[in-house]
Amino acid sequence: MIAYLDNAATTRVWPEAAQAAVEAMTERYFNPSSRYPAASGAAKALEADRAAVAKALGCSPKEVTFTSCGTESDNWAVRAAAEYGRRKGKHIITTAIEHHAVLNPVAELEQEGYEVTYLQPTARGTIDLAELERALRPDTILVSMMLVNNELGSVLPVREAVQIVKRSGAPALFHCDAVQAFLKVPFTPKSLGVDLLAVSGHKVHAPKGIGAMYIRNGLKLKPFILGGGQENGLRSGTEPTAQIAAFARACELGLARRDADIAHMQELKDYTLRRIAEEVPQVAPVIEGDAPHVLALTMTGYKSEVLVRVLGDRGVCVSAGSACHRGRPSHVYAAMNLTKPQRDGAFRVSFSGDSTKEEVDALIDGLKFAAKTLFPSMS
Numbered sequence: 001m002i003a004y005l006d007n008a009a010t011t012r013v014w015p016e017a018a019q020a021a022v023e024a025m026t027e028r029y030f031n032p033s034s035r036y037p038a039a040s041g042a043a044k045a046l047e048a049d050r051a052a053v054a055k056a057l058g059c060s061p062k063e064v065t066f067t068s069c070g071t072e073s074d075n076w077a078v079r080a081a082a083e084y085g086r087r088k089g090k091h092i093i094t095t096a097i098e099h100h101a102v103l104n105p106v107a108e109l110e111q112e113g114y115e116v117t118y119l120q121p122t123a124r125g126t127i128d129l130a131e132l133e134r135a136l137r138p139d140t141i142l143v144s145m146m147l148v149n150n151e152l153g154s155v156l157p158v159r160e161a162v163q164i165v166k167r168s169g170a171p172a173l174f175h176c177d178a179v180q181a182f183l184k185v186p187f188t189p190k191s192l193g194v195d196l197l198a199v200s201g202h203k204v205h206a207p208k209g210i211g212a213m214y215i216r217n218g219l220k221l222k223p224f225i226l227g228g229g230q231e232n233g234l235r236s237g238t239e240p241t242a243q244i245a246a247f248a249r250a251c252e253l254g255l256a257r258r259d260a261d262i263a264h265m266q267e268l269k270d271y272t273l274r275r276i277a278e279e280v281p282q283v284a285p286v287i288e289g290d291a292p293h294v295l296a297l298t299m300t301g302y303k304s305e306v307l308v309r310v311l312g313d314r315g316v317c318v319s320a321g322s323a324c325h326r327g328r329p330s331h332v333y334a335a336m337n338l339t340k341p342q343r344d345g346a347f348r349v350s351f352s353g354d355s356t357k358e359e360v361d362a363l364i365d366g367l368k369f370a371a372k373t374l375f376p377s378m379s
Helices: 015-026 037-057 070-084 100-111 129-135 158-168 241-279 304-313 331-335 340-344 357-373
Strands: 064-067 091-095 115-119 140-144 173-177 196-200 211-215 284-287 294-298 346-350
Touching: 015 241, 037 064, 037 211, 037 241, 064 070, 070 100, 070 140, 070 173, 070 196, 070 211, 091 100, 100 115, 100 173, 115 129, 129 158, 140 158, 158 173, 241 284, 241 294, 241 357, 304 346, 304 357, 331 340, 340 346
Parallel strands: 091 115, 091 140, 140 173, 173 196
Antiparallel strands: 064 211, 196 211, 284 294, 294 346
């Protein structure tokens, strides 16, 4: 049995979503931009799929632009906001615990002469709003803050941060990376008050290769990709209708299941914490986090890459932080000021609505085996 507990990295594609992709590829395979009647059906299906994603997000279909992934959406948002505010200032605020899809384009802008303030996390893995208030300036043109941290499971105070930015009078656009929050934590872009928001399909049981950007109605951005004028002229290129169809179906199912899945994931998270506390004293939470699906743990004094390999050999899939690190030390754990032994032993367990207690039981058995057989690191 494979005990898959790395759902923050990617999720299993639901069969219904896969079937929607197959039908789009084999029955509605026409280019939606073509002018003959058969293609108009593909165009109508595309807009119906856009409406389904918009419904899951809680926004208007015209506010949804399809992208290839959450990383593209984040990169586009950062660059577009800088371009949008270029005549008003060159100051950016973000957090030190953002995904690299935000931090790397921000760092690139910093090299181009923008000034960046990085808000540091609290001990709970969130952001002190007083620090944001002190950081805001009349030339702040972008604030970027994720809603759920992908390594800690902490929920950041985006709605309150937006209100502070608006009260300050700064000309900043507010961008939110909601990749780990979508269909895991209830929100709408309007309830948050954000201008730009990124989501990704493969985190919600759709295939890899599809994402979306929420762009607030009335916000006029420079086109991201030039060409045939698809996606309202903002992102040209023939639409990936199969991935979009699968994304839409996953959104429909995910929205219908959302409340039940959230309760189920929280129950599994609590069960995991309880069993670890009772049976594996070598393991402790980094923080418990407010999101129901992400649990950051540490086997202090051990090496997480060794632990992940030992668990993997037993069919238990977890990760040593974000899958995007590819073995590099976690900037999130570093920003949390964990001790080196805590950082070295940190790993992430993450659930979906499909996760089971049997998978958690396999994890606990694997951790108990690791605690008995592995030697603590001397570093």
